[in-house]
Amino acid sequence: MENNISDNEKAVSILKTKGEQTIKEIANELGVTTEGARFQLLKLSNEGLIKSESRSKGRGRPQQVWSLTAKGHARFPDTHSGLTVKLIEKIKQNLGEEALNEIIYAAGQDNILRYKDQINADDSLEDKLTKLAAIRTSEGYMARFEKDEDGSFMLIENHCPICEAAKTCQGFCKSELKTFKTILGENVQIKRVHHILEGARRCAYKIEE
The missing domain is CATH 3.30.1380.20 (Trafficking protein particle complex subunit 3)
Known part of the structure; x- marks a missing residue:
């Protein structure tokens, strides 16, 4: 998948408006495969804009959920x-x-x-x-x-x-x-x-x- 700014910005916006999301949920929002979403998320994580945590839900395997860091929230303007x-x-x-x-x-x-x-x-x-x-x-x-x-x-x-x-x-x-x-x-x-x-x-x- 081509790594472009609009995809990155869209992923950040999704996490801002919807809160923490699984990689599958983000992939659905972006209209890409989970591998394509993973590529975007790892890049944003390396930039310090997002983070992931392991969450247990019921008896299934723990899920990785992604959310914005303080630096990620700061991408959205605080007027003057x-x-x-x-x-x-x-x-x-x-x-x-x-x-x-x-x-x-x-x-x-x-x-x-x-x-x-x-x-x-x-x-x-x-x-x-x-x-x-x-x-x-x-x-x-x-x-x-x-x-x-x-x-x-x-x-x-x-x-x-x-x-x-x-x-x-x-x-x-x-x-x-x-x-x-x-x-x-x-x-x-x-x-x-x-x-x-x-x-x-x-x-x-x-x-x-």
Whole structure:
């Protein structure tokens, strides 16, 4: 199989969006043989972008599962992280925590107005989530949603382009949750069930009316 950049990037993207995968699962996603997938994975492993672990499932032989390393996750952009963190630190030092929270609140209000331009209050919850996921993806969050059998939804964001800023000030995460609640409606319950800042590979929110 020809070793090209697009195949490598696709394998990294698969692991970013789907989490850990077996070599067979990755091969199916890439549309190649398991040997072809192995070739790609070994190359990425040698570059320090992915890693493999042996997992036992039931009575069968242990399976090798592949996942991204910290270096692999870093391939996905954290928007202007260095500059943003420095600005946050300067605001804290010179203006105080309260002023920083006011700035974050104002930015959140701007986001709410911008989202409302694209998401109608009369839309169904599923339509709202479809539009919200599209907007968040355009902002770099790699977002999608799933509908559960009980009628609830799961909004999933596989990447956080402001992760370093959020680590410095978790007011960003609080503002984000408030934005979702405002956009989706007062009758909607939202609970964050996975959080990148707590060590999860993605952020995910359980949403139900």
